[in-house]
Amino acid sequence: MAKLNSCYPLCPLIDRSPIGVTSDSDSGCAIVTLGKNIVIRYTLADQKQASSWSSKDKLTAPVIYDHVGKKYVAVFNQSIIKVWDNTDVDLNKLKKHKFDHPIHSLVSRERNAEPVVIFKNGASLSFSQALVDRKKNLSGSLPTKMSIKECFFIRLDDIGCIAIVAENDKGVTSFVIVEVDSERKPLHNIPIVRPDKKLLGLTTMQAEGTAFLVTFWSDGQLFSLPLAKSVRSEEGVGSSICTLNAVSVKNAVAMTQIATNHLAIYGADPSEEGAMLVIVNTQFMLVQAHQHYKMFSNNTNLWTIGPNLLLVVGHSLAVVPFLLDTEHLCALIGTHKPLQLTDHKASEVEQVLEMTTVSWDKNIGKKVADTTLKDFQKMQPVNVKMLADQGYSQAMLCEKLVASYLEETNLSGIVWLLQFLPDFPESALVTVLAFCLDTPPAAFRKLKYDKRKFHYLIDMDGDSQNGLVELSDKQRVVLDIIIRTSFSEAIILPHLRSKLNLQHCLALLQYIAQCLPQIKNTTDAQALMRWAAVLLDSHYQQLLLSTDECVSSTVHALKDLVESQVEYIDELKVLDPILRRIQSGQALQKPNIVQNMFYSIETLRLY
Known part of the structure; x- marks a missing residue:
């Protein structure tokens, strides 16, 4: 890019x-x-x-x-x-x-x-x-x-x-x-x-x-x-x-x-x-x-x-x-075929017209492996398959479908695109994010997802109140998928500034501050930190000039979280040489008995 x-x-x-x-x-x-x-x-x-x-x-x-x-x-x-x-x-x-x-x-x-x-x-x-x-x-x-x-x-x-x-x-x-x-x-x-x-x-x-x-x-x-x-x-x-x-x-x-x-x-x-x-x-x-x-x-x-x-x-x-920035190969080439999964048996003579498609996303292999072929075909929207057969790239698919899905409140289609298209455009990602934060929880009732295969960033009882916005369980499903979606900071910044207002930014920062202390998965923690950094960057001036106590408390909460992590890393640095000596079988250094003295005498054996 x-x-x-x-x-x-x-x-x-x-x-x-x-x-x-x-x-x-x-x-x-x-x-x-x-x-x-x-x-x-x-x-x-x-x-x-x-x-x-x-x-x-x-x-x-x-x-x-x-x-x-x-x-x-x-x-x-x-x-x-x-x-x-x-x-x-x-x-x-x-x-x-x-x-x-x-x-x-x-x-x-x-x-x-x-x-x-x-x-x-x-x-x-x-x-x-x-x-x-x-x-x-x-x-x-x-x-x-x-x-x-x-x-x-x-x-x-x-x-x-x-x-x-x-x-x-x-x-x-x-x-x-x-x-x-x-x-x-x-x-x-x-x-x-x-x-x-x-x-x-x-x-x-x-x-x-x-x-x-x-x-x-x-x-x-x-x-x-x-x-x-x-x-x-x-x-x-x-x-x-x-x-x-x-x-x-x-x-x-x-x-x-x-x-x-x-x-x-x-x-x-x-x-x-x-x-x-x-x-x-x-x-x-x-x-x-x-x-x-x-x-x-x-x-x-x-x-x-x-x-x-x-x-x-x-x-x-x-x-x-x-x-x-990092190249998105699928967007550069302009065509892809990862959606054509079939279970037919090949004949004795078969003409191969497609090349092997690989994904640089580390998580996409696990996502597809966890989803059976029948579930994949059942979940795949018809219009996605039709456009994919015509050679549309993943970015072009999203441009065509996201706007219509949001207009129809087809959140199941949005979730499918987020889960199975690794090259989700940053502009569409911010549009879906703003929709998720701005839409009442009642609009998410028709969303269908497999509870057995989806895990939240953090577990909550009932609805969570984040000060400025109320998030239902199904809203959190979409929001958690958005947070886990990869993006480029350079591309997403202008879209965050133009499409996401300060209220949305603050609500998302509060949600991140709520999730970070309880998160156990390293990948999810990194995703939360990336979003926190890019949101602070995109709305830096508004956050800096705001006199709202809610803004101040949210920023201070993130500051305390970062400082606690830095202190934790410093403690690990001190502990690292001790653990390495124990791992290598070396004895720990004995404390020096001679303390607070002007001099000490040691006997050296020369021969």
Whole structure:
């Protein structure tokens, strides 16, 4: 699951696009080379300037941070490198390291490795080696007619390499891979060409020790080429992994990797009105998130700083926080067949048209195993089977059925969906929760469930009164199933804020506070704690500003429960080494007899 949060401006631009944006020593900061003479460090959380520098010499490459030397490094006038730290104020007074060969840019590596200096002729040297050889004649890997467009650091068979995207005078793009601090020929020189197709964007991806070249073309095809020391020329640009229709194929796009299997692409909207930012899951070949902008600039650039994407929107540099969460495979694929349980005997020849369906939910196997086939088919609603036969995913099933079930007060159907569909959407889950808390107990009388196979979170005699809402036994059945249903905190938070009022939130928190001290099942206790945390997060401001004594008492009750659990854990920590000594058969340490004395004498036997 991928999600793009709301975009917010970081700073106005001097030119159409900044020279570059790089990561800082602090994870929450970004180094923005705003113009030819200005460098600013921004704190992304509050959009404030942490520090800034200016110089008379022109910056010709993005400023980077050297994690080894703990200094900022910049290229001026393509031939000078300067180094400074936070205490330096005037960049004009810094020492100049002059080079005989023009420099293209600086590329950061891992935190335990110094940056790499990329020269315009294709030579790639580590920073310390470049300072030593700055007056030497460096042999490059590129012909004189080729110019560098972009550089990446990749690991090729566990060897650090520099990938250079270069273009010749005829407009043909090549992908050149060279080793750092090596005078040998390039490992690869791959022409990025497809007949009658135009290259719109490219990037590199690193996944499980393997590097990939990912390219996007004018026919909407996204290609991936695995990179290794021995890439065959007949492989070309690799194989097509998906067709992307979310961005326009008439303009160039910017691409960058944000996770092992996730790629961010920024380009023009297909309608040619504004821009579009999308996140593509390269494992399942699906667009998982997208965000539209009113203005699009031809100078498309995209940078990743931690969990944030930085891009040019209009005349500003904008920040788009993103979130990557646990994948729901069923929702990604869009079809499933777990509901087609049959007990017919197979014939001698049978054509198998379905694949084995597995569930990542630990409890679903037990649920299905405890329910016989006849009970399952008897409980399964007819419309569920009909939609499942048509290939509806679990999420789509819930979207179709939950609203109609609630309108008809068909609580048996709701309970069936909650029990047998592990991929229950968070939006529908909150809708059912609000209905359960807001509906009178009389509406739950028609609910049928097997008392022998269902167990409550806690046992109560008769109805339970929770201050704000009265819960009958059958209401508790639905509520307990909802609490046991898995969910994603990132997805459910907006729905809780919009669909659940403070009264509902408080009633549920009181129910959780009532259940927690008596709970014995670890899984149920974890589910209750997850719900308590997400409810406090979703209604934080309302709970904080409320002067109601009921709110205060409920929050204090939860606080006391958490503190008691923390004290219990601390006691277990003290008891743990004693139990381990007993388990290993070691004697417990004898108490020291000598106490409250200035000195003691011990006899040591040396031989």
